[in-house]
Amino acid sequence: MRRLIAAALIVSTATAASDPVLPPYVPAYQPTDVDERGAWMIADEEERRLRDAPEVIRDPALNAFVRDVLCRTVGADRCAAIRLYIVRIPAFNATTYPNGMMTVWTGALLRLHSEAELGAMLGHEFGHFELRHTVASFRHRRSGNALLAWASILGGGFALQVATIGGFYRFDRAQEKAADLLGLRYLAASSYPASAAADIWVRAMAETDASAIGRYRKPDQRYTAGFFATHPTDLTRATYLRAAAAAIGVHGADEAARYRAAVAPWLPRLLADQIKRNDFGGSEYLLAQLAADGWTTPLLFARGELYRERGNPRDLVSAAGFYRDAIGRGDAPPEAYRGLGLALLRGNQAEPGKAALRDYLRRKPDAGDAPLISTLIAS
Amino acid sequence: MVVWLLVGASSASAQEKSGVKPGFTLTPGSAHIVLIRPSIQVGAQSTAGMFEPNADWTAQARDALGAALRTAERRLGNDVTDYVEPVGADAARLAEYQALFDTVAASVIEYQFFVGNRLPTKKRKDQFAWSLGPEVATLPGLAGADYALFVSTEDHFGSTGRKVLQIFAALARVPVTAGVHRGFAGLVDLRTGDLVWLNADWQMGGDVRDAAGAEKRVRQLLAGFPGKPAAAP
Numbered sequence: 001m002r003r004l005i006a007a008a009l010i011v012s013t014a015t016a017a018s019d020p021v022l023p024p025y026v027p028a029y030q031p032t033d034v035d036e037r038g039a040w041m042i043a044d045e046e047e048r049r050l051r052d053a054p055e056v057i058r059d060p061a062l063n064a065f066v067r068d069v070l071c072r073t074v075g076a077d078r079c080a081a082i083r084l085y086i087v088r089i090p091a092f093n094a095t096t097y098p099n100g101m102m103t104v105w106t107g108a109l110l111r112l113h114s115e116a117e118l119g120a121m122l123g124h125e126f127g128h129f130e131l132r133h134t135v136a137s138f139r140h141r142r143s144g145n146a147l148l149a150w151a152s153i154l155g156g157g158f159a160l161q162v163a164t165i166g167g168f169y170r171f172d173r174a175q176e177k178a179a180d181l182l183g184l185r186y187l188a189a190s191s192y193p194a195s196a197a198a199d200i201w202v203r204a205m206a207e208t209d210a211s212a213i214g215r216y217r218k219p220d221q222r223y224t225a226g227f228f229a230t231h232p233t234d235l236t237r238a239t240y241l242r243a244a245a246a247a248i249g250v251h252g253a254d255e256a257a258r259y260r261a262a263v264a265p266w267l268p269r270l271l272a273d274q275i276k277r278n279d280f281g282g283s284e285y286l287l288a289q290l291a292a293d294g295w296t297t298p299l300l301f302a303r304g305e306l307y308r309e310r311g312n313p314r315d316l317v318s319a320a321g322f323y324r325d326a327i328g329r330g331d332a333p334p335e336a337y338r339g340l341g342l343a344l345l346r347g348n349q350a351e352p353g354k355a356a357l358r359d360y361l362r363r364k365p366d367a368g369d370a371p372l373i374s375t376l377i378a379s
Numbered sequence: 380m381v382v383w384l385l386v387g388a389s390s391a392s393a394q395e396k397s398g399v400k401p402g403f404t405l406t407p408g409s410a411h412i413v414l415i416r417p418s419i420q421v422g423a424q425s426t427a428g429m430f431e432p433n434a435d436w437t438a439q440a441r442d443a444l445g446a447a448l449r450t451a452e453r454r455l456g457n458d459v460t461d462y463v464e465p466v467g468a469d470a471a472r473l474a475e476y477q478a479l480f481d482t483v484a485a486s487v488i489e490y491q492f493f494v495g496n497r498l499p500t501k502k503r504k505d506q507f508a509w510s511l512g513p514e515v516a517t518l519p520g521l522a523g524a525d526y527a528l529f530v531s532t533e534d535h536f537g538s539t540g541r542k543v544l545q546i547f548a549a550l551a552r553v554p555v556t557a558g559v560h561r562g563f564a565g566l567v568d569l570r571t572g573d574l575v576w577l578n579a580d581w582q583m584g585g586d587v588r589d590a591a592g593a594e595k596r597v598r599q600l601l602a603g604f605p606g607k608p609a610a611a612p
Contacts, residue, residue, distance in 0.1 A: 040434065146428055
């Protein structure tokens, strides 16, 4: 059984890069055997929960935009099988369930730069769905676990246990690679350039390094997958995706401007969630990436909040500067005045600080923290 | 790792327990009870103890348990109706209350039903005080209802491989359990939001996939149900 799956995976990866034509797709697939129907049942229950969950973002415009990118990547007949949920979690991830439920986390929307990159990520997730990886993984794990259970009673030795457990993770990594390469084939057949997939992983590595440096750790970006790694390393993925994309050739446009326009209304909220992760290095890197074409008001405000949160005396000076820059642009939120006031107060500049806080209350008299800010002004 | 896989849920876990809010009785024939959609999971237990969800068994259990619950409550003289789930914003609020009930029920089981693990304020018999808050009454579709009944069961039937392993493991003096049968049921007073009765059993009987077994399971789930006539079979 396991050999069959492995063989199927090898076949799918071998033909992936060379064949620009997508595999035939069966719409409205219904699970037939007992394992798969069980997996769908669990996924259906999970979807009932997620459908009504408070952490799902239901904004029609944003949902339509993400769905549109998915359909343009994998084609209209395929995307009909998918229900998309945008979940408010500030981490870089997306998930797929066997029944066609897909979640995109808001942390991913903040880190991607263009429709092509979003398409690459959604295409990877759809690859998991089309190759029905959940069920394959479940069966693989079940047979391996059964072997372990018998080995522990009949005495199979430590080497067998290590080999079996290692097999689980190797299998996971093989699935990820298969989904990556199938995702590339969707991109090749779409109007987006295939090179976008590798760019995501290059930036993910840089962010991990920046995050480590910000926490005074050595940036030890792993270059080989560890024994327990469920995914290939970012470097490995960037490398094989880059090579496969080169084989496909250059075509299409990545539509970065359209992507930025669609995410713009949500940017302040996404940035606020990111700042709360208490990851100075990573957030600073992200802001710099987003500000490649110049610092906009939301970015300046978020940078002020980031520095004020770290709160060294020198950071408070920088933060006040960023708030002032944001205010100088004329379209700053009232919270920029609050941030400026608090940063100045902590920097022992009482009068200008209180003036900025008064500005904040004038602009937002019904703010939730108005009583607290009033006591600061009165003190 | 492997030992954990084998033993899974330790067999010496909590026995059946139920708690009733002090002074609470349900006079038969007086209450209109709304049954919130039960959480039911039925499947097999693989050789190594993994849960294999089974869609058919779950569907059968959903039907059988629903019918058995209605029969049992009719015998107790209360009328039970299925809760019609709202849509839109109200559905989100219902989801939050379901999650809240699960959390409260898990807390009761964890901090009150284990004698050695009781919170300082839950030490004595008559200190069953848990609540979901009075706002639960504002959920739509609960007008005219007195109580909400929450039911949750989880069944993993041991597969043949698991049973064979159990026999061999017994020869090797390794304790292996086959099957997991857990369930809890709770009643919430919709006027105050208080949890008036909770019953949890980590080793239940009755095969939920057929009518007779589901009836037995419901009898166990409703054991200690307040206002139960003594003559109930």
